[in-house]
Amino acid sequence: MTAIIIDGKARGLALRTTVAAGVAEFAAAHGRAPGLSVVLVGQDPASAVYVRMKGVATREAGMVSAEHILPAETSEPELLALIAALNADPTVDGILVQLPLPRHIDTDRVLAAVDPAKDVDGFHPINVGKLSAGLDALVPCTPAGCLLLILEALGDISGKEALVIGRSNIVGKPMAALLLAKSATVTIAHSRTRDLAAHVARAEIVVAAVGVAGLVKGEWIRPGACVIDVGTNRVTGADGKARLVGDIEFEPARARAGWITPVPGGVGPMTIAGLLANTLQAAKARVS
Numbered sequence: 001m002t003a004i005i006i007d008g009k010a011r012g013l014a015l016r017t018t019v020a021a022g023v024a025e026f027a028a029a030h031g032r033a034p035g036l037s038v039v040l041v042g043q044d045p046a047s048a049v050y051v052r053m054k055g056v057a058t059r060e061a062g063m064v065s066a067e068h069i070l071p072a073e074t075s076e077p078e079l080l081a082l083i084a085a086l087n088a089d090p091t092v093d094g095i096l097v098q099l100p101l102p103r104h105i106d107t108d109r110v111l112a113a114v115d116p117a118k119d120v121d122g123f124h125p126i127n128v129g130k131l132s133a134g135l136d137a138l139v140p141c142t143p144a145g146c147l148l149l150i151l152e153a154l155g156d157i158s159g160k161e162a163l164v165i166g167r168s169n170i171v172g173k174p175m176a177a178l179l180l181a182k183s184a185t186v187t188i189a190h191s192r193t194r195d196l197a198a199h200v201a202r203a204e205i206v207v208a209a210v211g212v213a214g215l216v217k218g219e220w221i222r223p224g225a226c227v228i229d230v231g232t233n234r235v236t237g238a239d240g241k242a243r244l245v246g247d248i249e250f251e252p253a254r255a256r257a258g259w260i261t262p263v264p265g266g267v268g269p270m271t272i273a274g275l276l277a278n279t280l281q282a283a284k285a286r287v288s
């Protein structure tokens with residue numbers, strides 16, 4: 001079997017086009033476009049790229065984008081003061097604090113300071129709690145994008161064996177909650193899991209989000225499985241050139257899977273598209 005390669009770039013673009021149409025309707029009805037404010041603290045090069053990509057995509061969808069780029073030495077009270085100002089600004093519908101934050105800042109405290117109604121990352125404890133209780137919530141963009149890809153590949157996933165590798169708050173835990181909400185039988189594997197290979201071999205859906213290049217061996221994959229790779233690991237190839245690879249050995253996994261996402265061009269573009277969808281959702285909820 002050779003897997004169908006899931007084109008996250010094309011799927012992300014389609015979602016962005018749908019969001020842009022919703023933004024035009026919103027603007028016609030309310031006399032203003034939804035606004036997204038993105039906050040970046042420090043000069044992490046990958047984060048700077050992602051923030052730029054978010055700004056471009058937000059503007060392309062017809063929304064108002066504000067990027068707040070703060071020096072690495074910004075204190076936690078200074079950052080909290082900016083978030084308080086954005087919370088109070090009626091033209092701001094969505095607030096996103098790019099992660100990771102510098103080590104001197106308490107990430108949990110910062111994420112909890114964002115107004116849950118504007119929390120387009122879905123990281124505020126209220127949105128986390130709502131998701132795990134099966135209530136309507138702003139849902140983290142990457143797992144939401146993964147779920148769209150999985151449902152489009154498989155249709156109904158009720159009762160299917162799903163394995164989420166990684167237990168981060170950004171991807172692993174919300175991904176498990178979303179799969180559970182669709183009635184999949186969900187296992188979360190992590191660094192202490194014994195015999196990862198056996199778990200992978202049982203799974204009809206595998207979502208890998210650990211950040212370890214090639215951790216999941218292709219030969220472990222159950223034939224016909226839907227394989228979603230969230231890993232974005234920068235490695236240097238034999239030619240000395242840097243490239244991006246996932247957590248899953250792509251070619252051997254592709255030979256066994258039914259569907260597989262590439263890296264790059266799989267899950268990544270869905271993250272940005274999901275952010276735009278969340279911003280429109282937050283804007284609509286705020287005016288209703």
Ligand SMILES: Nc1nc2c(c(=O)[nH]1)N[C@@H](CN(C=O)c1ccc(C(=O)N[C@@H](CCC(=O)O)C(=O)O)cc1)CN2
Nearest residue numbers: 050097098099100121141142264265266267268269271
């Ligand atoms: N506040 C947040 N911080 C972070 C999040 C997040 O969802 N919210 N996720 C990641 C980074 N991220 C978005 O911020 C992100 C990662 C990757 C991509 C993407 O499109 N990747 C491309 C490749 C781009 C490249 O060449 O580097 C792909 O996979 O095709 C978008 C967004 C951590 N921080």
